[in-house]
Each structure stands twice: as structure tokens, then as C-alpha cells.
Amino acid sequence: MNNKSQEENLPKLLNHPYLKRMLLFAVAVQFTMTVLSFFAYIWLGALMLVLFLITLVIIWRFSNEYNEELNNYILNLSYRIKRGQQEALIKMPMGIILLNDENLIEWINPYMQLQLPSDQQFLGEPIREVNRDLSDYFDNEKREDFNLVEWNEKIYKVSLQKDINALYLLDITEYASITEEYEKTRPVVGWLFLDNYDEITSGLDDRGVSGFDSLLTTYFSNWGKQHGIFYKRISDDRYFLLLDREELERLENDKFNIIDSIRDRTSKRNLPLTISIGLSYGDASFDKLADIAQNNLDLALGRGGDQAIVKAIDEEPRYYGGKTNPMEKRTRVRSRMISQAMQKLMNDSETIYVMGHKNPDMDSVGSSLGIARIAMMLKKTVYVVIDEDDVNKDVAKLLEEIKKHKQVNANLISSTEAERMIDANDLVVLVDHHKPVLSIAPNLLKKTRRNMVIDHHRRGEEFTENPLLVYIEPYASSTAELITELFEYVSTDGEPINRIEATAMLGGIVVDTNNFSLRTGSRTFDAASYLQSVGANSTMIQRLLKEDPESYLKRSQLIETLEYVIDGVAIAYGADDEIYPSVTAAQTADTMLSMSGVEAAFVITRRSEETVGISARSLGKINVQAIMEKMGGGGHLSNAATQIDGQSISEIIEELKEVIHSQLD
Template structure:
């Protein structure tokens, strides 16, 4: 018996037992002495009995300790054998590897051997034997406890970095139960027929009934196939109830119902487009889900319709679709109503501040000057907020001319001056943008309790809280076009606008429509015609937009490096050591789009502010706005951009290529 076993045996014969035995022996010894004193023969007999009993007790103790020793030894053998058996037979994978020796496999148990190759691969390279497994492990290299899917199973992986050991626990059954539970969680949504009223306005009752029957049949079949409950709650609105699994399937299909409805009704003068808003939550709060879904469908409509927006309650939404050009949805009735509402707000305010976005372009400046004129027609003092330290050459000319104009010059102020002048009764008007982070003087929005937004970009995630009036027309050519239309309904006597303002507005339309080649409809030409009638000078616009030879050469060098990512989609990158004006990047993207076979163009450059800028353009078939939104930017279906921080040009290009492949699926 070794030392440890002796300690165990000795401890088993407990101290309490020894104490009890000692007490009994002392008592017996006292009785024997007493017996010897009183009756020697009786005492002698008692002494013999005590000695015999003590001998028997010692023998019993020895036998007991021997049995304990045998039990412990047998148990040790069983435990050791069980450890060995468990390492070999238990359904838990174990891999010992040498990270310093190119992930060489030092040992693995038979269970893990069967998962990888079924052969003895000890001493071989894990990267070569199980590259897929290594790839999944690399994605979670910063974690010590994570899940991976491998060989149709789900494993919980526990990594012991110090010991370089990996434990693989097969939790497939538990994972499947969890997924089944999560997939059954409810989703609430709303479906809106964007232009139902416009399409049915010219129909008689019989045609409307036929059209409704067509829609009902299609919706009924489509929703039944996807296990979606739907209920018509208005002529153009449906309530939807489904689960997370069906939602995931619809996302995988990119909500093809949107394209399908448009194609099925494309034979009409204008195809029907639909918008979907869906929402879900972890705590199954139906009230919050319904509110969020309704907000999503309204956001989809504000972005131009023909798209689906989904989100988890409390998180940013995801966008799908948005491929159509709903020019027919714009009505002059809305333009008149917005103009009247704007004039009412102007009359209720003490001071008006009009501001465009940072890095102001002609559209931003032209629409700002136009709105200022509308305020002046209503006898209100209005200021245009301009940061003169961030002006490009084309905008610089307009601002310099405006500063020299006695009617306009005194009302052009810097963002700092605007903040000093503003109070809670001021009216702040954002033009050509709706993202607070892009505003020239975002502090104005916090100071004032009245905010108006006039924009032609699709509404994004970032949006001011509770604006008083919102006029967003995503498929107008420019903010300048929207402002120009307002003069038709604005209160005025005589000439509503001077030649300089008209020239700035026309310049804004020309720039944003790429010389009337993009997002141009009849109303765009009507606006341009009106501006020319009140003195807009095409020659000045041509001179403003003319470029220096070095700019043309720089653009040509960028175009020379363009490469095709997928069919019809081209990317070009500037030099790492060179900074590019954002205008050059935008013009390069526009020029690339004029080349044969180019459906979408992306220009990646380093800006003077050290950010990496991406300018995106599309002929209309590809939605570049969704791609830019995925990368934190925004814009329009055919004209969008984003800026990235703390990345190199190479990293920005890799992100863009990955996003294009994810969204376009090629």
C-alpha cells in the first residue's frame, strides 16, 4: 500500500471510532483493577476477557482496512479505465494541436477523427486535413466558446488557448429545437398598394372589380404557398401575419413578390407597385411589432415605394427592392398643398433659416436660394446658411455673385452666425438632404421646434425626430426641380424670382440630372422652361460647369483603371497617395455610365478630409442606393454615395465588392 492509500485507510478508521475504543479500554482497565483489588480471581478473569476482546477488535480493524484498500484500488482502476474509455468512446470531440507548428495535430480522439476524415491523422496539418473546419474556427478566433456548423452537425466549441486544446460538443438536437422555436416566432406586417388610387381612377366599376379579383387571386396563392395569413383592411392595404422562418425565406428570395406584381401589371399604362413593412421582436410584443411594421411601410412609401422594409423592434431596418421609377406617383396637387403648408409655417415664424448639406453643390445652393425667395415673397426675413470654406468652383461663382447682389447678399450667413441668430420660434428648412449629420448647421435643428425637409433623395435610417413638414420626392431630378414647382403656387405679385436665383436653380437641375439624362421627366423640362422664361442664363451655367484640362486628365486616369466586378458593374480606384475632390469622383462615375455596357459605376477615392469616398451611379436597372446604404451611406436609386472611416482604399474596395456580390447575387 502506498503512502496515499495508507493515508486514505487511516482516515477511513475515523478518529471518533478510535476515541470511542480508547474510552472503552480505559473503562475496562478501571473495572479490571477494581476487580483485582476486591476479588483477585474475578479481576484475573476480567483481564483475560478484556485482552481477548482487544485482540478481536484489532483483527476486525485490520480486516476492515484491508477491505477499504481493496475497494479503493478497484475503484481507482475503474476510474482510470473510465477516463480512458471516455476519451476514446464519448461523443465529444477533442483535438490537441500545436499552433506554433502550423496547427499540427498532436492528438485527437476517435470521435473527432471520424468527423474529420475517419483516418488516423495525428502529426498532420489541420489546415490541410480539415480546411473548412479551420475556416470556421478562424472566423471565431477571438472567442473561447462559440457555435459552428460542420458536417451537417452543430458543435459548441470550447477553446483552451493555453493548452491548445479544442473540445467539440455535439448540440445538434438542442440547436434544432432552438431554431424550431425561433422560426415559429411571430412576424407582423403590412402590404400597401402604392399607386392603387392612380391606377383605378380612370377605371369604371367593372374594370376595378376585375383588377381587384386579379390581385386577390395572386395574393391568395402567393401567401398560401408561404404560410402567411393576410386580411384586407382597406382598398390598398393588407395586414400580414407570419413567422420568422417564412420571413427568412422571403428575404432569401429578395421579396420577389414585388417584382412579380410589377411585371404582371406592366401591360397597363403604369404597373402596380407594392410596399411591404414587416417587424418582429424577441419578447413577442404584438403592439410594438404592429407599430414598427406600420412605420416601415410608411418609410417604404416615403422612399418611393416598390420595396420591402423589415426590422427587429428597436433595431435599424433592412431594405429590399426599390427598382421602379414611380414618376406617375408625383402629383401637382401635392406640390400645391406642400407649398401652401410651407407658406403657412413661414408666416407663423419670426425668422427662417434655409440650409443645404455639407460640401454644397449647385442643387443644394440653388434650392436654398429658391426657398429663401419664397419666404421673402411672404414678407419674412430668411437666411441661407453657407460654409464658404467648403465651396467648389461651380458653387463659388454663384455665391460670389449672390454676395454682390443687394437683394441676396445680406441674407447669406455662416453656420456660426445662424446658430447665434436662431431661437425656438425660428423655422429651419433642410433642402437637398434629410440626414442631420450632413447638415451645415445641425445645431439649428436642436434650437428650433419647427423643421421642414425638402429633398429628392430616398429616405434613409437617419431622420430628424418629428419634422413639421416633409416633402420628399425620390424620383424628382433634384431639389431645385421641387422648389421651382413651388413658385407656380407661391404667393407673389409680379416676377417671383430674379435671374441669378433662376440660373442657380437651373444649374442645380442640370447637375443632378446629368444634363437631363437621368431621372428626367416632363415636369423636369417644365421646371427648366419656367426658369428660362424668368431669366436663367444657359451660358453662365455652361461656363460654371466647364472644367479645367487637368481635371479632365485626372478623370481620364481614373476611368483608365476601371474594372468589371460583375456583368455591367464597374469599379475604379484612385491612388493611395493622392487626395481627390469629391466632384471629380462624382463626375468620373457619371462619365463611366455613358460607356457601352456599363449599368452601374463606382469610384473609390481618398477625400481631402482623409475619408474614403465612394461615388455610385446607375442607369436605373441596378439600385446603387441600397448598396451604398449597406455601407453606411445613402442617396438615390441611380445616384448615391458613402464615406468610410479608418479604412484603406484596398479595404474599401474589398467591402464594396463583397456588398455588390451579396446584394446582386452574382
């Protein structure tokens, strides 16, 4: 190695310019002293010269020995590094796979070969045939830095060096199993509520109540032991639950059959009990999980009870059960309390705005007119928000009749007018819906925080923000039925309900019950009787609901496409290039229910160039709401719908079939 190379290999300390200057300075000083010594004494100069030469020899020999030792060290270190690289490439506990430009395997390091079956040949094979997950990761341009791949019963973390087509696989099977075990044992917090415990026990004597409680204790004790669930009875109708994630998965796989089981067992004793469950898990404190579980329970009760709702932190809820019509819990006392609370909110408000859902039906319009009449009876300023350009033919006919009643018609305004007039002190009343996205004018809710909800649909996760009053009764036939009962508790100082308002509300009940054939209870007839007594015109309702020949023919065309997905479940669909009114699809679904062998009907039609709608109906045995929620919609146990953008009819048919099979098989 030449001097230049040696100099370049010197450590920074010896090669430092400051050190060089110090050495040169020391040599110069000694040389100067040697020269001066000759002027003083010859013998002293000779001695100093000898010492100077000895010093130069020592420095020269030290420099050579140091450079030789340093070069040997560098050569040895370089060899060790290269040897280590080779050994690491061959023996390190990481799999390495090299591919050629055709994605064929060229080389696998020895460690990886030991992890793979010895009786299989991998060299020269396409990576896709060896492991599809590895191939997908290699081909994916949007790949992440690392990806998990399962291969030969092991789990690897994979990374890619694209410039040399090298895949690196790190075995993390042990860590993955630890993570899996951790996930299985994560705590799940929940609440279990006996929906109609008070109603059942109110008709029993003390002995009967004790026997019923003993039955529940035995059943829940066996259920808890079977699934490893800790439970604690907090009150007569409320239990606290604590379990782990693995047991929750088992419960979900069984579709929470405890809901059906306990209802069936108690029904045999003529004490049909239904339960609701709210569960939560995730990265949060126990008090946060308990709050979310309580919200899930409230949501289950708002949807009519008899169901379980599971929700993890920052995830969508999962619904189970809800197969039966909710039991009637409404009492005259509750109706009176709601009526009084609503009247107080109205009296405390400057102006009241009432609005139903987009593309309103008869129930939405009739309910809006009913609330407006209650506000007028309290001598408050009230407006009904409705866009006449976005209504079906039956509602359009109703609006023409309303124009003959100047006082009622004067209260109707468009969404644009309402948004211009409303202020923060006004009250917004949502009727026949509770999701802001479905409102005719959702911006009204942003301009005032004062709002209330009256609805008969099962509650969904999306809900209006901070309502002052909520009256949701899923068992009711219609929102018009709920509002009719509120009139009994309103002061009669103002002008009472008139004929057109009563007719619109009765029309809402008729439409939502399909002429009193579905979801009809004794109080439905009571409400209809009251509306008839105050002037509701049944003949006008029949005239408003008449369909024209074109609609009849379109309905017949849809029924011609009827096919069964599974026993009892039928679908019908329209052409992808033809737009159908939503009412035609709904009427077609109702007609399909009248056919033998049809328990649930789904009608898929195009509503606009971009939107496809599904109308779903059932006779009560099949929960069409749960099916529609899987596809982004909602509704009632036996009456639901959804709208989907950007897909064709055929795509939605296949998606609907998959959801039906997953929910009902």
C-alpha cells in the same frame, strides 16, 4: 498501510477531535471506577478490571476491523475511478483528438474513430489537411470557449485544452438540426401596399375596378399558395402578410420577383401597378414585429415605392426591387398642404436656420435660399448655414454673386456662428438631404428638437430624429423644384423672390437634371418656367457652371481608365496619389452616360488623403442607389454616391466590382 495513513483515511466523523476526547473521557471514567472498586470490595474491583480489559479489546478490534474495511473501500473506489476514467476516455460519446507540437494528430479516441470514414488515415496527418475549421480554431488566439465545426456531415461543438494540445468534440448535429428547423419556422410579419392603386382606379368605372380587383385577388392568391403565405386584405390598397423564415429566404433568393412580375402583368393592361412590401422577424412580440414591418413599409414608400424592405430585430435592413423611377404622386393639394404646414411651423418659431448637406451643390444652396425667402416673406428671422471653405468652384462663384445682394448675403452664416446663436425654440430646416451625418452643422439638431426635412433623395434607414414635417418626393428632379412649387401658396405681403435666389434655384434644377436630360417631368419644366418668369438668369447659370481647362483635362484622364464590369456598367478611376474635386467625378460619370453601351457609370477618385469617393449615375434601368447603399452611401435611383475612409483605390475597385456582380448578375 501504516497507522498514520489509516488515521488520515478515517472519515471525518471518526477522526474528529471532539469524538476522540469523548472516547478518552469514557476510558478514563471506567479506569477510575475500576480503581475505586478495589477500595470498596476486592471482588468488585476484579470484576471491573475484567470489564475494563474486555472494553479495551473490543475497542481495539473494532478499530482494526473498521480501518481494514475503510482501506478496502478506498482502494476499491480508487480502482473504480481510474477504471471509469479509462472507460470514459475510450467509450464516452465525445470525440478527443491529441496533437503534438507540430500540430500532427497523435491519437483519436475510439468514439471519434467511429464517426470518421474508416478508409481514411488520420494519425500522423496535419490537422489543417484533415479539417481546416478545426485548424483555424486551434490556431486562433482569440478563440471563444466553444466553436461550431462541420465535419463528415456532422456538426460538433469544439473546445480546446491548450496545455496538452487536446481538442474535445461534442456531437450536436441533432440539436443543430432542431435549431435550424426552429429558425426556418419562425414567423415573419409584413405589410404589402399597392403604391398607385388610387391613381389607377380613379380613371376606371365600377366594372373596371371590379375586374382589376379580381385580377389582383387571383394573382395574390396564387402567390400566397405557391409560397405558403397567409395574406389578408385590410383595405383597398393594403394587405397583411404572415409567413415563415424559410419562405422569406426563398423570396429573398428570388429578389422578390413579385414586384417586377405584378408590374409587368398590369402594364400589359395599361394599368401599371407597383407594390411596396415591409417585412420583419426576430425575437419580439407580434405587435413589435408589426410596428417594425410598418416602419419598413414607410421607408420603402419614402424611397419611392416599387420595392421590398426586410429587417430583423437589431439588424440592418435589406433592400430589394426599386428598379424603376417612382411614379409621380404629388398633387397640387399636397404641395399646398405642405406649404401651409411649413408656414405654421415658421410662424411658431423664434428663428429659422436652413442648411443643406456638406460640400453643397447648386441644388443644396438654391433650395436653402428658397426656404429662406419663404421665411422672409413671412417676416421671420432666418439664416442660411453654409461654410464657404467647403464648396465647389461653381458654388463659390455663386456665393460671389450673392455678395452683390446685401439682403441675401446678410442671411448667410457659418456653422460655428449658427451653433452659438441657436436655442431650443428655433426651427432647423434640412434641405436636399435627410441624414443628420450629412448636414453642414449636425450639432444644430441636438440643440433644438424642432426640425423639418425637404428632400428629393430616396429615404435611407438613417433619418433625423422626430421631424415635425417631412416632405420627401423621390420622383422630383431636385429639391429646388419642390420648393419652387411652395411659393404659390405663400402670402405675398413680404418681398417676393429676387433674381439671385431664382437663379440659384434654377441652377439647382439644371445641375440635378443634367440640363433637363435626366429625371425631368412636366412639373420640372413648370418650376423652371416660374423661376424664369421671376428673373432667373440662364446666362449666369451657364457662366457659373463653366469648367476650367484643368477640370476638363482631369475628366479626360478619368475617362481614359474606363472599363466595363458587365454589359452596360462601366467604371473609371483616378490615381491613388491624386485628389480630385467631387464635381469632376460627377461630371465624368455624366459624360460616361452619353457614351453608347453605358447604362450605369461609376467614377472612383480620391477626395482627400484619407477618403475615397464614388460618384454613380445611371439612365434609370439600373438602380445605382442600391449599389451605393451596399458600400455605405445612398442617393437616388439614377444618382448616388458614397465616401470610404482608410482604403486604397484598387481595394475599392475590387469591392465595387463584387457588389455590382452580386446586385446585377
